[in-house]
Amino acid sequence: MSNTILSLSHITVRYGQMTALRDASIHVDKGEVVCIIGPNGAGKSTMLAAAAGGAPVVSGNIQFNDKAITGVAPEKIARLGISLVPEGRHVFGSLTVEENLQIAGYIQKDSGQAKQDVERVLTYFPRLRERLKFPAGRLSGGEQQMLAIGRALMTRAKLIMVDEPSLGLAPKIIDQIYQILLDIRRTEGLTLLINEQSSSRILKHADRIYVLRGGVIQLEGRAADLADGEAIREAYFGFQHSDARETQQ
Numbered sequence: 288m289s290n291t292i293l294s295l296s297h298i299t300v301r302y303g304q305m306t307a308l309r310d311a312s313i314h315v316d317k318g319e320v321v322c323i324i325g326p327n328g329a330g331k332s333t334m335l336a337a338a339a340g341g342a343p344v345v346s347g348n349i350q351f352n353d354k355a356i357t358g359v360a361p362e363k364i365a366r367l368g369i370s371l372v373p374e375g376r377h378v379f380g381s382l383t384v385e386e387n388l389q390i391a392g393y394i395q396k397d398s399g400q401a402k403q404d405v406e407r408v409l410t411y412f413p414r415l416r417e418r419l420k421f422p423a424g425r426l427s428g429g430e431q432q433m434l435a436i437g438r439a440l441m442t443r444a445k446l447i448m449v450d451e452p453s454l455g456l457a458p459k460i461i462d463q464i465y466q467i468l469l470d471i472r473r474t475e476g477l478t479l480l481i482n483e484q485s486s487s488r489i490l491k492h493a494d495r496i497y498v499l500r501g502g503v504i505q506l507e508g509r510a511a512d513l514a515d516g517e518a519i520r521e522a523y524f525g526f527q528h529s530d531a532r533e534t535q536q
């Protein structure tokens with residue numbers, strides 16, 4: 288058995304005439320934190336959607352735990368142990384934090400186990416414990432992101448994919464969320480695949496980085512080797528752009 292938990296090999300995705308991913312390959316090893324960085328419209332969400340069974344893949348192969356999952360239905364993929372936290376969080380605003388977590392545990396048949404898992408999630412996110420009886424719609428953006436990740440944890444997924452967790456959040460909150468994710472990784476051996484538009488805060492948290500632009504993987508490397516940001520900037524913008532500070536914000 289290989290150490291790779293997820294691989295997408297030579298994936299092409301088309302929405303009608305529009306090619307969103309072109310012959311793109313990525314892999315994620317067990318226990319890794321891998322980040323896909325790229326500008327708006329690069330194809331990042333499409334990559335996660337392809338792994339979750341929700342994108343029109345026209346060619347290529349997707350494997351999870353050495354099993355082919357290309358063309359497999361999203362609910363079946365979820366049951367195999369992949370959970371996607373979509374961009375924009377999508378919590379149920381009128382339901383309480385507790386109810387949001389309980390519903391996410393529907394995948395488990397055993398209600399005792401679901402109860403234990405609510406407790407397990409609250410241990411990682413003490414902030415959610417304080418807000419347990421609040422409607423999720425009244426939470427701050429950071430708290431909603433925590434809840435969205437908490438919901439993914441309820442499924443006991445082996446691989447959690449998070450689409451732009453930093454979007455609209457203050458740097459302090461972003462770091463806090465990453466610290467919690469790394470804590471969960473350490474405690475549970477979880478594997479994480481994360482999309483981000485900006486690289487600066489991610490480089491210190493991720494093990495490995497892919498830069499995606501125009502549906503094509505432009506760069507792959509260990510975060511430690513890319514720390515100065517130069518190669519990332521070049522791949523991100525497609526040309527030498529010494530003054531391109533956008534990715535550094």
Ligand SMILES: Nc1ncnc2c1ncn2[C@@H]1O[C@H](COP(=O)(O)OP(=O)(O)OP(=O)(O)O)[C@@H](O)[C@H]1O
Nearest residue numbers: 302305307325326327328329330331332333334484
């Ligand atoms: N359902 C769809 N139908 C048609 N085109 C789509 C669809 N979803 C995405 N696209 C297009 O595919 C391209 C890649 O989109 P995608 O959302 O994967 O990029 P992204 O890197 O995640 O960008 P963002 O940061 O804006 O979410 C974009 O040009 C987008 O407009």
